[in-house]
Amino acid sequence: MTRIAIIGGGPGGYEAALVAARLGAEVTIVDRDGIGGAAVLTDCVPSKTLIATADVMTTFEDAPELGVRIGDDAARCVTGVDLARVNARVKALAAKQSEDIAEGLAKAGVTVVHGAGRLADGGATVEVVTPGDGAGKGIVEKVAADAVIIATGARPRELPSGRPDGERILTWTQLYDLDELPEDLIVVGSGVTGAEFAGAYQALGSQVTLVSSRDRVLPGEDEDAARVLEEVFQRRGMRVLSRSRAASAVREGDRVTVTLEDGRTVQGTHCLMAVGSLPNTEDLGLDAAGVERTPSGHILVDRVSRTTAAGVYAAGDCTGVLPLASVAAMQGRIAVYHALGEAVWPINLKRVSSNIFTAPEIATVGRTTFNAESDDPKFDVVKLPLDTNPRAKMLGFHDGFVKLYARPGSGTILGGVIVSPRASELIHPVSLAVDLHLTVDQVASVFTVYPSLSGSIAEAARRLHREEE
Known part of the structure; x- marks a missing residue:
């Protein structure tokens, strides 16, 4: 043995x-x-459990469009969370x-x-x-x-000039000990972890400032997807500071001051350091x-x-x-x-599917514009806005898209990007297509439910077929 x-x-x-x-x-x-x-x-289990509550809050926020009213305010939903219970x-x-x-x-x-x-x-x-x-x-x-x-x-990873204390300056492992919702949360780092927690706490009711050292949120992801998410963040009231590298984070009583390398300062009640691992x-x-x-x-x-x-x-x-x-x-x-x-x-x-649990979610698999241009620049691509999908219209989904990549000639599906609520569930048929080397015609010929969000995947495949002709 x-x-x-x-x-x-x-x-x-x-x-x-x-x-x-x-x-x-x-x-x-x-x-x-x-x-x-x-x-x-x-990490994964606790953060996605927290985000599940944030998703419910986002649903409530969008409820008035569907004719649903919660609370006494006719113009918006009045909700709140008990962070200790969460x-x-x-x-x-x-x-x-x-x-x-x-x-x-x-x-x-x-x-x-x-x-x-x-x-x-x-x-x-x-x-x-x-x-x-x-x-x-x-x-x-x-x-x-x-x-x-x-x-x-x-x-x-911890910055020497911004050591977490577990109370006001925190890593993502320490967030779950908070009993009260941060009033003003500064999130340092705009990668996957920073974006997920920034979006979650914004939905839970915190005022969030996202500090990004790069020119956009999610610099390592599909640019179209990152642009959609950043626009959603800002529309919901998040302050996004791009090209703003943090130099230090210092606690002063019940406040935290984050100083940027250019000398600007940002103040909040709490600071999440999401600067890698x-x-x-x-x-x-x-x-x-x-x-x-x-x-x-x-x-x-x-x-x-x-x-x-x-x-x-x-x-x-x-x-x-x-x-x-x-x-x-x-x-x-x-x-x-x-x-x-x-x-x-x-x-x-190249066959690994991944998901960013923001609202909307961002799911990717295989080759995309971001990771394919250097080693295989020849591919066809179609992007369908989510708001053209009938099921999305019924559900009140406006932000997002379905994007498929295929090899010219053969039509073999190389990868895809989906930006949508529950994109983590929608990416699976694209993952199967990539793993099994299916063509756009094979994907397009499979029946989909009408109306359904997955119908956009088949429609994108049909659009790629037409482009080949």
Whole structure:
């Protein structure tokens, strides 16, 4: 029986463990922070639970257009949130998800050791420091392994000039301890995390200022999609400061002052620092085991999750491949298949679908204008505004679009971008088309419900066919 040791209990770790156990391996997970990792306990699950409440608030905001009135004001909906209850629900759901995963691991026969793990004996064993007797001394154990998978994730990056205090200056892991809604929230960072929380808190009732060092929100995403979202943010009352790099964040009593590099200042009651993340790759014995890292500290891996050390694999945010829970899980599964000699398909990032949980959501898959021009500039593209869709009109959806990319001649679908409420659900048929190399004619010939938002996907495919003619 092959022995597999996994350091880290996040998606890359627990998915690898479940697959390995099913294939008959003896599996041990060394976990320090809680089964499920940051994805379940402090990132994906809690943030999307919070955003679910924000989505309800956005629905209420748009309700008058549909003839719905809530409260005493005939012109607008009068609503509010109890942030303490919202955050209690957030943390309860995260804890329950962690519990469910741990239960699944136990049923599969996976051994879970709580403690800090590191490579030892050149990667042949995992040294574990488990909690001691309360006297400050840990107990050192060793877990022998034929293969080791490192899945230690990442943590929020902190600015030396803006250290979080957990009360007024916060990272995204600390937001769920707030009992009262921030009156004036400054969000530093306009990437995915910053945009999601800025939009969520704006919907919950905070006055939000979004500080972006780049010329637009979501600089790493489709430009058309980012433009739509920024326009929506501003229309809803958000203050967006572009080309405004933060130099420092200082708390002064119950206020926070963010100073920009050009000398301007922004004041608020709270500040969220969303300035990226750092891989958890310190004190893992990587250098001694021959595991190379990139200049950013991420573990260097190939497409089957191998590191530069024999028998040592890595998965998830500690590798820097693509910071998505789905990618971490796939990397972990691929590592197990390779380690156990099973058939394995190297990871293909061009088939990965992703979503930004703003309002509207932004979902992408495959090649787009943003990521395809450099290596494959030849593609056809059609963009259909969402407000031309009959179902969208009925639901009161105005902002967004469906955009498809296809290869000239063959009509093979290369990718797509969807900006819409619940775009995360709508992107799946485009993902199938990309993964199965379907053509625009094949997608266009499939029946869709009338009226439906998904009808715009088929319509975009028909438009691409007409352009080829």
